[in-house]
Amino acid sequence: MRKTTYLLPILVVVVATALSSIFVVDEREKALVLQFGQIKAVKEEPGLAFKIPLIQEVVRYDDRILSLDTDTIEVTPSDDRRLVVDAFARYRIADVVQFRQAVGVGGLRAAEDRLSSILNAQIREVLGADQVTSDTILSQDRRVLMNRIRDQAQISARGLGLDVVDVRLKQTNLPAQNLDATFARMRAEREREAADEIARGNEAAQRVRALADRTVVETLSDSEREAQITRGEADAERNAILAEAFGANPEFFTFYRSMQAYENALQGSNSSMVLTPDSQFFDYLRSDRPTRDQN
Template identity: 65%
Template structure:
């Protein structure tokens, strides 16, 4: 009984020590075996590993690609414009021994703090040497690659590899937004005023051309009207002359009757003249009768 009382606890202790000496390496992680802070084993392949129980410790690091968003920082470009820039980086642990030596027991948290500092130095270094319009153009990719290369060189001392760096925001500082918007509004208003002025000038040219065309057409129409009127007057005079030449007395008679008709209309209230006036020659019975007789035909 006494032996059984000692054997069972001993077996339990041995089993516990045996289990504590075994560890499993996942395919998504890298493992260091430390003894009093010193690296004794490096395991980056999945499988089962062994360590000394109670003396050695297992430290695990994620072997997958990790993300790091940076805080916004202000960058002064080469054209003296200031932009608020933030980025995110994709990185992974490639050398767990150097990583442990660089960041100590704080692990990934300390590494992200160090990497953010590296990016905050690399971003102004690259962007500060170019004009602001390049950040918004196709050169943006090359600028991000330059930042990535700088971060990769600096990150190698931490045992990490910076896979990619991307700029997520490039905005104006809040205090500059209103001034920028005001300048943009002024530029648009100036362009609008220029367009209005050019439109007014074009409209004035069109109106002047139309006025000139109206004057030309009116003048030509008046000229043609005067020509037609002159031709009509000439034809009228010709007809009158022919009629007068055929029978002057009868022509004078008909002209007098037309004059009587126009003078004695109902809207003329009175006519004052000498009864012996020649105007009434054809109203007298003897003169009117003789004048109304048609001229004898030739040969009768």
């Protein structure tokens, strides 16, 4: 009975010690075995691992690709047109030993603060280069700039044991105080373009109206000329017919012309004419006019 009383606590201590010396490394993480703050072992493969109980401790680090959103900063490209840039990066812990030595007990938060400073510095350096304009940053060429930021940040991040996988510019906007001025300038440019288009349209309309007016005048002139020609030809033909009729029967022609003169002169109900009694105008109205048979 006494032996059982002594052996049971010893067995419990032994089991607890054995269990505390075993730890599991997940496939999504890496682990460091520390002894009084010094690195004694690196566990990068998943599975069971061992440590000395009470003396050694295990520090775990995420082995997955992590995301980091940088602070919004202002950059000034070569055309002096300030832009507000918001970026994010994807990174992973490549060397846990160097990572531990670089950030110490600060861990991932301290590493992200330092990586954010590195990214902001590289963003300002790359986007503020001599040959980089705001149009370049806003165009499809920004992919080249992002790759350049990633490569330069990768060099500095190696000292932290980090591997920068990718860098992307999320937003690239104008500062709030410049938006109104930019919109006003864009509005003025559009109004000027609209005024130019209206002026060109009015000029084209004037040309069309002038051409139409000239066409109308030319058409009327040609029509009037053709009408005068036709009228002259008709008068000539009429005169020829009358001359032919006069030559065939002068007496009838004289009578016809007198009837036309009477019709034109004696129109209306109150026409008055003052003539001498022996005027030839009324020869065909007098009863005493001799006829051809009487002659």
